[in-house]
Amino acid sequence: MSAALSKIFAIKDLRQRLLFTLALIFIARIGANIPIPGIDPLPLRNFFANQSASSGGLVGLYNMFTGGAFLKGAIFGLGIMPYISASIVMQLLGAAMPSLARLQQDGDGGRQRIAQYTRYLTLAVCVIQGFLLLAALANYPGKLFPGFDIFQHGEIVVASHGWFFVSATIFLTAGTMILVWLGDQISRHGLGSGISVLIVVGILSSMPRSFYQVFLLFCGAGHGVRLGLKLLVLLLMGSLLIAVILAMVAVTQGQRKIPVQYAKRMVGNRLYAGGGAFLPLKVNYSGVMPIIFANALLLFPQQIFAYLGAATGIGFFQSASFYLSQGASVYYVAYGVLIFAFSYLWVSLMFHPAQVADELKRNGGYVPSIRPGAPTAQFLDFIMSRLTFAGAVFLVLIALMPDALYFYMHVPYGIALLFGGTGTLITVGVLLEVMRQVETYLVQKNYDVFMRKNVRAGGGRRFASLDCAGRRDSQFLFLFVAAVLVAGLIIGGCRLMLGLGR
Secondary structure, three states, X not given: OHHHHHHHHHOHHHHHHHHHHHHHHHHHHHHOOOEOOOEOOHHHHHHHHOOOOOOOHHHHHHHHHOOOOOOXXXXXXXXXXXXXXXXXXXXXXXXXXXHHHHHHOOOHHHHHHHHHHHHHHHHHHHHHHHXXXXXXXXXXHHHHOOOOOHHHHOOOXXXXXXXXXXXXXXXXXXXXXXXXXHHHHHHHHOOOOHHHHHHHHHHHHHHHHHHHXXXXXXXXXXXXXXXXXXXXXXXXXXXXXXXXXXXXXXXXXXXEEEEEEEOOEEEOOEEEOOEEEEEEEEOOOOOOXXXXXXXXXXXHHHHHHHHHHHHHOOHHHHHHHHHOOXXXXXXXXHHHHHHHHHHHHHHHHHOOHHHHHHHHHHOXXXXXXXXXXXXXXXXXHHHHHHHXXXXXXXXXXXXXXXXXXXXXXXXXXHHHHHHOHHHHHHHHHHHHXXXXXXXXXXXXXXXHHHHXXXXXXXXXXXXXXXXXXXXXXXXXXXXXXXXXXXXXXHOOHHHOOOOOOO
C-alpha cells in the first residue's frame, strides 16, 4: 500500500491534482463552519442534540448534504443543493423544450450555454430559498423544525429583521456560488466531479465524531459488557456494512452489454472496416435521484397534514399525518411505489431508445438478430425496462434499510443511515469514480514508462505486466480508502448491542 501511495505521489500531474482537490475541500469546510452574522446556531444544536431521529426528514437530508453547515447557520448553509435543483430543472426542461434539447445536442458550445443558464437559475434559487429560510428562522422556527420552542431553546435570529435579511441573503447566495465555483475548479484541475466530491465530503464530515465514539466504546468505561462481546458486535456490524457496500458497488458498476456489429462503409474515398462493440446499459441508470424525489414528495403532504391537524384539531388530518410519517406501513408502501415511479420516469426522460437506434442505424451498426430502426428501439426499451426494475428494487432496499434498523432493531438513526440510504450510495458512487480517474493516471504513467524504455523483446508481456501493475496499485489505493471509510462508518454501530440506547 505504501508503494502504491508513493507511486501516486511520484506522478506530478496526479500529485498536483490531489493536492489541489484537498486545498479546495479545506476551503469548503472552513466556509461550512463560519456562522452568518446575526444568527445564533446554539439553539438549533441543543434542539437537535435531543432528537432521536434528527437525521431524518427533509431538514436532516439537507443538513447531511451541506456537511452540517445548515444547522450551524454558516455562510455555506444552503450548500450545493440549489445548484443540484437547478441542474435537475434544466434536465427536465430539456426533455420538454425543443430549444434546450437542441442545445444539449450541439456539443461543447451547447453544453456551455446550458451550464450558464444553470448558474443563472442557481442564483435565483439561492435568493428565493435563502430569503424564505431566513424568514422562517426569524418568525416561524417551530414550523420549520417541528417541536422547536423559541421560549425553551432561545431565538435563532438575534439581529434586527431589517438589514439582516438583505445581508444574510447575500451571504447565503454568495456561499452557494462559491461552492459552485469550487466544484467547477475541482472538475477541471482536481480529481473527480467537483460537485459530487463536495457532497461526499459533507456526508463524511461526521467521521471524527464516529472515531470518538469508538474510543469511548472500546477504551472508555466497559458499560457492563465484556470485551469479547464488544469484539463480536464489532465483527458482526462490520460484516453487515461490508456486505452492503459490496452490493452497492456491484449494482453501481453493473451493466448489460448489448453486442453491436458495424458493417463496412464508404466515407468519401475511404473504406472503413466493420467490427464489433458493446452498448452498455447500466442497471441503476437513475442513480440516487428516485430516493431524493420520493422522500421530498412524501414529506411535504405529511407536514401539511400535521399543520392542518394542529390548527383545526380534525382527526382526519392527524391520522393522515401519522400514516405518512416514518414508522407507518402506509408510508413505506407509498415510499416504495414512488421510488419505482421516479426510477421509470427518470429513465424515460434521460434514455431515448428511438434516438439510440437511429444513431446506430446512421453509423451502420445493428444488434445481431434484431432489425435496425424501430425493432432495435423496441428491443432496447424492453431490456432497459427490466434493468430499471432491478435497479428500483435495489434502491427500495437501500432506502428502507436505515428505517428497518432504527425501528425494528433500535439502532440510533444516525448510525442506521450508514448502512444504506442516500448518503452511503452517493459516497460509494463518487469514490468509485475518483478511483477510476486515479487508475487512468496510473495506467497512463505505466504506458509512458513502457514507451520510453522501448522494450522490443517480450514487449507484449512487459506491456501486460505494467498494465496489471497500474491496476494493482489503484486497487491497493481503493482498499486503503475503503478501509478508512469502513472504519469511520462502522464505529457507531456497536451501540445497538452494547446497550447504549437510541
